[in-house]
Amino acid sequence: IGRSAMVIDPVAAQIASGAWKAPAAGDTVARPDGEQVAWEPAQADDQGWFRGQGLSGKYLFIRVESAKAQGAILHTVGTETVYLNGRPLAGDYYGTGYLRLPVHLKAGANELLIYGGRSAGFRDTGELRAAFEDAPASGLMIDTSDMTLPDLLVGETAHTVGAVKILSWHDESRRDLTLRLRGPGLTTTFTKVPIIGPVTLRKVPFAIQAPAPTRAGNVEATLELFEGNSSTPIGVATFNLARRSADQNHKRTFISDIDGSVQYYGVNPATPLPGDDSPKAIFLSVHGAGVEAAPNQIGAYASKSWGHVVCPTNRRPYGFSWEEWGLIDAMEVLAEAKRVYDHDPARVYLTGHSMGGHGSWVLSQTFPDKFAATAPCAGWVSMRSYARRFEAGAELEGQMSDLFIRQYNQHDSELMAENNIGQAVYIYHGDADRTVPVTEARTMRDRLEAVGHRDFTLYEFPGGGHWFDSTDEPGASCVDWPPIFDLFARRALPPDHAVLDLNFLTCDPGISAWRNWAGILAQETQFTPSRIALRHEPHLRRFSGSTENVSRLAIRLDHVWPGRPVRVELDGTVLSDIAPPTDGNRIYLAKEEGKWKQVDRPSMAEKGPHRYGPFKAALNNRVVFVYGTAGSDQETKWGWAKAEFDAQEFYYRGNASIEVVADRDFDPDVYADRNIILYGNAQTNSAWSTLLGESPVQVNRRSVTIGGRTVEGEDLACMFVRPRPGSDTAMVAAISGTGLHGLRLNDRLPIHTSGARYPDVTVLDASAYEKGMEGVAAAGYFGIDWSVENGEFVWR
Secondary structure, eight states: OTTOSSOOOHHHHHHHHTOOOOOOTTOEEEOTTSOEEEOOOOOOOTTSEEOSGGGTTSEEEEEEEESSOEEEEEEEESEEEEEETTEEEEOOTTOOSOOEEEEEEOSEEEEEEEEEOOOGGGOTTOOEEEEEEEOOTTSEEEEEEEEEOOOEETTOOEEEEEEEEEEEOOSSOBOOEEEEEEOTTSBOEEEEOOOBOTTEEEEEEEEEEEOOOSSOEEEEEEEEEEETTOSSOSEEEEEEEEEEOTTSOEEEEEEOTTTSOEEEEEEEOOOOOTTOOSOEEEEEEEOOTTOOIIIIIHHTSOOOSSEEEEEOOTTSSSTTTTSTHHHHHHHHHHHHHHHHSOEEEEEEEEEEETHHHHHHHHHHHHSTTSOSEEEEESOOOOIIIIIOOOOTTTTSOSHHHHHHHGGGGGGOTTGGGGGGTTSEEEEEEETTOSSSOTHHHHHHHHHHHHTTOOSEEEEEETTOOSSOOOSSSSSOTTTSOHHHHHHHHTOOOOOGGGOOEEEEEESOTTTOOEETTEEEEEOSSTTSOEEEEEEEETTTTEEEEEEESOSEEEEEOTTSOTTSOEEEEETTEEEEEEOOOSSSSEEEEEEETTEEEEEOOOOTTSOBTTBOOOGGGGSOSSOEEEEOOSSOHHHHHHHHHHHHHHHHHHHHHHOOOOEEEEGGGOOTTTTTTSOEEEESOTTTOTTHHHHHTTOSEEEETTEEEETTEEEEOSSOEEEEEEEOTTOSSOEEEEEEESSHHHHHTTTTOOTTSTTOOOOSEEEEOTTHHHHGGGGEEEEEEOOTTSOSTTSEEEEO
16 A cells, blocks of 8 residues: 555455455455465464464454443554444554554454554564453543643643543544543643544643743553542542753643644754843754654754754654645744744755754745754655655556646655755755665755756764764764754745746645745646745836746745835736735735736635645644434444544544534534535535535445546545635535445545645546555546636546
8 A cells, every 4th residue: 555545455445345255264365466365374472463474465354252231442553443343443553552442342252353563563474463441431531542742841830732632432422521630730621532433542732831940750640530520530540740940951842723632842952152132043844754853853853052943743753654644733823933932034944864954854845934944864755765655556647647646746855855945955865874865865965966056965864874873972963963053054035035047946835835925826727736926026026037837826925115105027918007006015916918017916715825725735724523323324434433533543643633523413613714624425414505506526325427427436545625604614425326336435444644645636436446546437626716617637
C-alpha cells in the first residue's frame, strides 16, 4: 500500500463484495496477477507474539471464543487494520502500544482478521500481537496511556489545557459526561466532555488552572469522570503534571483548528545575557520520524542567548511527513509561539532533521515569506526521490493518473525550489549517512543552482552518519551546528515595502497563495505549477511582470504611498490609473481571453485560498463526521463503523479528536461554519438533502451522477468535496457508495496517510482493489466556480 491513494488487496475485495468467509489452512486467495496464495497455520510464541517476515503486509486470522456477550478492550501491536466480526478498527501500525479500543464480543466464536503493519520500533519484521482485556462494569473509563499535557511553569499562572482518552462501551452516544481535575497546587476545574460515540474512544480536552508555582517538581493530579448530575465518579485516574522553571525546556499546549484537539509543542527557551531584554528570534525546528518534539527534539539543542527553539509535533512522532496536517501543525505552533513570546518578527528561522529536513524544505517553500533562512539537516527531498512509494498503477500514463499524481506537486521540493530564492539556505548532511543518502542533499544543491539561487551552502560532514555528535559542546552537532546559527544571525526578513522583485510558485492556492504583497487566488489548470514574477517600482507606482497558469491575482497596497492611482503591466496588458480600493487594501485582477482586467473582490462562493479543495482539505476546520441512519440496518452499521474507524485512524496517526454524530442528531446550526464529512448516500443519510441536495454530484442507490452523466451499479464508491451551503469557508465531503458493496470499497482507502491524495471527486468500481488506478471509473476537479461544466473530469 505504501503512500498510494489506491489499494491493491484481494482480501479487501472479498470483504467489500460480501464474499469473505473465515479461511481454513490450504484455502487460497488469487492475487491480481493470477498467483494463488494459500492460508497457512500460524502459532503465537509464549509471550503471545506472532513473529516473522511473512506477517508484514499479510493477513492473520484468529478465531476468539467468548463464554458470553461482553465488552472488552482490544489491544494490538504491529497491525495496520483490524476487523472484528466484520467491523474495521484502527491498528497500531508503529507499535506504540497505546491504542486500546473498546469492542463488543459476542457469545461463542468471534472472528479477528488482522492486516499486519510494521512492528514495535518501526522494524519491518512483521512482529504482531493481539490481546483482549475486560471492560469496566460502568461501560466507561479514563485511559491515561496517551495523555497530552503541558508543563506548569514557575512564576506563570496556568490557564491551559490537557487531553485524555475516554473509552465507551455504550451503544448510544454519550453527551452527559464531565471531567473534574484536582490536585495540590491546582485550581479544581470542571470540563464538559464533548460527545463520545457508541463503542469507541475519543481523546478529549480538560481545563488546567493553577496559581503560579513557586518551585519545580511534579504534582500528582486526579481526574474524575462523572455522569449527568451524579456526585459519585464512575472513573478515576491519577497522573503527574510537571512543574518546571521557565528557563528549562518545557511543553506548552493549545487547541488546534484542524479538529479542536489539544496539541503540544516543545520550547527550549532563550537564556539572554544579563541586561538583554531585546525581542528574541524564533527557531522553528521540525523533528525526524519517530522523534518526540519534547523532550527529544528540544533536547538536541543547547539553549541560545538570542532566540527560542520551538518544536512542533507533526501531530505525532511519525505523523504526516510535515505535509498536509503536519504542515498545518507547524504553522499553528509558529503562530502560538509568536503569540506567547516577545519576538523579533524579522528573525524567524527554520530547521529540521531527517523527515524534518524534508519538512524544512516543504515549509520554507510553501511559506517563503515567513522564514529568513532555512537549514535542512539530513533531509530527504520528496516522496518521489526517497520513499519511492507512489500511486498503485501510477506507472500507467494518461489523464486519469495525472489527476492523482499532480497532488504531489506542492510538496515536491525540487519543483518548488525557486521559492527558496530570497531565503538563505544551509544544507547540512553527513557524507556517510546510510538512512537518508547524501545524494538527497546534492540533488537540492543542483536544483538551487539551476533556478539561480545564490545564497546557499552545502556542507557534507566528513564521516557523519544520520545522527552524530562530534563535540563536547551541549547540543547534538548533527542539528545544533554553529555555522547554521551563524548564518541565521546574519539574515533577516525584509518588510514588504523593501521587497521590489517578487517571484512566487504555488501548485495549490488552498495551501499557499501569498508571498509578501502578491497572491495567486486561482489557477487555469488546478494543482499544476502557477508562477508570478513581479516588480514594484514605488516612485512610479507601477507593478509589472509576468504570470504562468494564473487566472486570478491579488496585490496588496499596504506598502504603497496612499492617495494616488497605481499602474499594472502584466503579460503585455497595461492597466492604467487603478484607483486605490475604498473597501480594503487590495486590488484584484482576472485573466479573461488572455487579457488581464481589474475586477471586484472574487466571490467567496468560488474557489480561492479560503476553500480550494481537493478532497482531503475537508478534513480540517474542526471537521465533524456524520453517519447515516436512514438506510437499512447493514447500511447504518457500515456508516457508523466507517466513521468511527476514520476517527480512530486520525486519532492514532494525528492525535486527533473527531466528533462523530448520527444524522438524526446533526443540527447544522450547532456545527455552523465547520467542515462536515457525510457517510452514506442520498437515501441513507438524512443530512444529505440539506448539505448536498444542490450538488452536481449525486450518489443514490445503484447510481452516481456527475453533472449530466450517470454511472449505474451497486458496486460504486464515490468520495467528493463541495462548498458547504450557507458558509463562506466551510466544506462538506461525502464518503459514499451506491450499495453495500460500493460503500465497503471505501473501507481500506488510506485517507489519513500522508502521500495518499485524491482529487475533488473520485469514483471507484468493484475492480479497484484488484486493478488499482484502473479501477477508478471517474475523477476530476470542479471549476473555479465549483461547477462540473468548467471543471476537469476524466472518465474511464
